[in-house]
Amino acid sequence: MLFAVHCLDHADALPRRLANYDAHKAHLAQGSVKTVISGPLLAGDGETMIGSLFVFSAETIDDIRAFNAADPFNAANVWQSVSINPFLMRVDNRN
Template identity: 40%
Template sequence: MLFLVIAHDGTDEGALARRLAVREKHLERSGKLKEIGTQLVGAAILDENERMVGSAMVLEAENEDALRALLAQDPYSAGDVWRRFQILPFLRTP
């Protein structure tokens, strides 16, 4: 099953620094997920000042519980970057 995930970063003063501290590990993991077909697309969400404030992804998982487990393993989750998720079932057009 495909899911559109909007992951919102924290809004505190240290949020961007936490993101940047683990960004390379996150990108490395994201690349591996793309290689195995789990992640179809991923991108940073920017605010009006072009500062990274979240992430948008299309991910494949068996169900929402499996998706949440996958998200919990991401360096942005472990690094306290992502604070809130919007998870929407996603249907790709042919």
């Protein structure tokens, strides 16, 4: 099943985000859940990172909650809010 995870950063999170970026990438690559897509959310200037967006594949929402809780960005208090919802992909135009 797919899950969308939408995370918004604390206003002062950029230094913590940058300091934990390599650990965050390693976490996403570890494979306890499959990362379908991921990337930073940007402010209106198209450059300033203000959050994260993920689509993960996993068996249960609890798998996603545990995976997200173990993310170094979460441990570093980068995210102010996290929303996790099941996601039904109807269109995929990547091919």
